[in-house]
Amino acid sequence: MLTTVMYHYVRDIPNSRWPRLKGLLPGDFAGQLDFIQRHYAVCSPDRVLAAAGGGEPLPTNACLLTFDDGLADHYHTVLPMLLERGLAAGFYPIGAAVDAAEVMNVHKAHFILDAEPDVGRLLAETWELVERCREQYDLPERAELQRRCITGAARFDDAETITLKRLLQQALPRPVARRCADELFRRHVTSDERGFAEELYLSPAQIREMAAAGMGIGGHGYRHEWLEDLPRREQVEDLERTRDFLHRILGRGPEDWILTYPFGSCNRHTFDLLERLPGCRLAFISSPGLEEDFSRRWTMRRLDTNDLPRDGRALPGEWTRKLAA
């Protein structure tokens, strides 16, 4: 049985410039690692890939730690904590964030929300920007856009926050979403996107250093898109650029690697493409669940860090109890 845990921000949030960001505090991460080490056998991505390829099977309490988005937090905070404990994990940077120092819309939304806690006001601003785009783009009515924002359950956000995030990430056509996110980011966060990106994301040198320290580096898309919304041709392009990015950054030819889907988004075209993408062996979605084996290799489930306790002495919760069942 494989339990995979998904992480994003891990940082000292209250003492940072962005005190309202939603993420994991280093102390809570340490507590969660205590819990995980007590109940699980942490396996490196290489070991999981070997098992997926028919090598030595994983222990029944195998656990894979995965860190999405290539955040600099992972180098500054996570890496030293893992090394101290002798653990290896998987890290999944976004191609364009590293290559072009662009802040992805998903992260723009996080920092806009942190800078302006009045979500109602941000939403009003966003709708105003959307209206302005109507002159140039043929956009659906507001009611339709709103309907697109409420489909699918959000596990950790309120209704207004999820509406804002979905508008900037998925509900609007991409050029419009980008224009709105750029404008809100410039108004509320900074006009120096490049400088911000360089602080937010891992650098190529940091990624290489993490790989050299035994960490697994995999893909998380080139532009952090909802793959299921992309036409097949654009999916091909994003996935091929993801693979090329990994080879370029790591400076080596095709090797086995893991993909974590941005937003957990994929469809049958994606699976088809991954079958033919050199080296990609496993892909993880963002829906919670444990995997008995590798039969769902393109839709492997992951728990969120919020699904596990953050205290080494905590009693096993729902997901940990399933190991014994």
Ligand SMILES: [Zn+2]
């Ligand atoms: Zn992501």
